[in-house]
Amino acid sequence: MKLIVSIFLLFLTTNSFCQSHSFYSKPDTLIIKSKIFDTERKITVSLPLDYEKIKEPKNLIVYVDGDNEEITGTILQATNNLYLYDDIPQSILVGIFHQDRNEELVEKKKLFKFLDSDVIPMIANKYNIKKKITIVGHSFGGYFSTYCFLKNNTVFNNCISISPAYWPNDSDIYDIVKKELGKESKLTGNLYLAIGDKRWDDISLREDFFKFTTILEKGDNNINFQYNDLVGFNHNSSPTVGFGLGLNFCFDQLEWNSVIIDQNNRIKSFPDFWQHYELKADALKHLEKYKEANEAYKVALNKLKLDKEVSVSDKEKIENRLQKKMKK
Template sequence: MHFKKLIGSLLLSLLAYSYVGAQSSLIKTDSLHSTTLNQQRFIQVILPENYKAALAQKYDVIYVLDGDGNTPLVSQIAQFIHHEGFMPPAIIVGINNIDRNKDLTPTHEEDHPTSGGAKDFLTFIKKELIPYIAKTYPANSNHLLWGHSFGGLFVTYALLNEPELFSGYIAADPSYWWGNRQMMGMAIKTLPELHPSLKRLYISGRQGQGMNEMGITRMDSILQRYAPAQIQAKTVAYEGETHGTIRLKSIYDGLRYVYEGYHDKAPVFHPMNGILLTGKPIRLWNFDDTTKVRYTTDGTTPSQTSSLIHKVLTISQPTTVITRAFTANPTYDKLTTGVFKAGNALLPGKRDKNLTPGGFHYHYYEGQWNHLPDFDTLQAVKEGRADKDFKLAKLPRRTNFGLVLSGQIEIKVAGYYIFALESDDGSRLSLGGQLLIGNDSLPEGKGRTYIVPLQKGFYSFKLDYYQKAGDSSLDLEYVTPDQMNTRNLRSNPIPLELVYGH
């Protein structure tokens, strides 16, 4: 059987990403009539590159001001960050301009005759555009607003006037100089009166004189003094950038800040579940970034005041461990639960004299299943021995097949053992007649681990597996008592000389 390391490097692997691939998403031009603005407004919409209508998944929406020129760039960077696992897939909605001087400025200035239409433009976004997107596209209720220059000015205006409309606000080199810096006075007056849910505001500027000329330095001081705790603002000055080039870094860093702490997978500890002997503590290993992960051992959901988890956590009594990875947006906090119950060592059975070491016996089945079937009720198409030469690739089918491995394993040293099982699609592991791990239906290969106390002797073994579609994957390894005393936990294949089958 083909094995690979499950604990550690396997679970921490990153997705490969091609920047060219990010451009595969098509831009759809759409429009809606605005009664507020008395205009037909055109928008650019980019759905997530792997969007499938049949999945009925809902997505965050990033609204991009000056959409004519900024939409593709925001889309490509957002897709890159998503592929690296640091933000969810998102719909990009670029709002094309008709008169940006009018729409993006909050006050009227004589040298810009049409200026001062930000109030109406914000009303259009709130009452017409966002509802239209929600009705027409698979959008959830989590919205972000990105803008550059006048767009950045409008982003801040939107935060001050409609703080609940967006969860994240990104202002790239915003024009706070507008209207003799009237935005400063607006911020000083409005910020202390705001009591929004948690929001994040990212502001970027050009290091040096550019920060002062745009009014960013002063606005940063105002935010630090007057902003409520629920508005978490961050200002960054970039060296060597122009008013135009600053957009690139601002998109990337702004999205990373708004989604800070986001991971596409929940934090994982190993073992994930198991049986605990009285007076025999066990250790849990954490291989992920734990800087923002907190935990409890009383079954309650962790809060920001709960203890930070350690790389190695000792459990001395039966408990339920819950970890929570905190993010800038609580919507994306992720929980992991492990149940460690009191029990005794599993009892071994007698050695089956009809079995010989060197590999399990296997039964091969064919069929189409969405969940693990009851293989005992099915007729095997083929059977044989899963020895050193056995590989899934040698089976007649690549998809729509099932496999049952059975026999005994020999335990030569009594103590705790961690079994690690990873499969694509579903699998189920039983030892000594007791179910240890059950991955009934998993469209993507995911690992599970279980700690169990064993005695010396022979244990009946059964592993059920089915593959529906995609690449087949089945990997079983374990950690022995002596390996748990090492500093770095590693799983290894069960030696074939300890594996018995027909």
């Protein structure tokens, strides 16, 4: 796992910062006359540079600590790189500024209403966005983003919570998640969690973190849930890889659909190459389209038999691999 995370970190840093251009605009500061806080509040908005080229509704990614340059830079860079390589869809980034960060994130209800009643309606009126939103947070922001996901899951349908502090308010997050889980649970969407294991800040949060993940694993729900133990990362460095891993997880289905489209195009150009059918079948299988996947595996087997460039011994190994994939 550490190797995977390290490779992802390398992808996010050396590859991206060496680029001389970005596919996202710099964050633009907007002023909201908040009904909830009864004062003017700031948010930032960053748009994909090809915003006008794609007419479909955009994904909205809302993150707290928008006035923190490191947090803003990290999530903007992760979004930029993943969008560049078609791992996530075209998205709008909105950062939330705080006047009293700790109070707003920990007390949570007022800030939650601010997002729900002030920010999202304003963004929806100004831009073409989808109804389901991704909420992202770190530390107390991770606690807050988890709360948003649980309390208004039809809107905040994706959640990325990095090194979350789940101890505030007498650890009320456990009661909230238990209440929302169960046979009548309507929770859906994607929930990604991650935590480091270095230095006291994250070490002190780990017990609460894994208690929360255990509740989710035992609960009866339709959440697509994953967590990563970021071995070797501390509280402040965990967002560096956590944000990218979380975005990649939340939009994983889009990536597999892109693989299918890509392989279909390649099949048109190379209709007799068996491996394009195998890769297409792998993507279909990942999306739980098992019948279509098995049909593609069968085509791959038939095309493989006609491939004169593959040795007899290699054909046998590949046939065994395809047969095993069909049985699972």
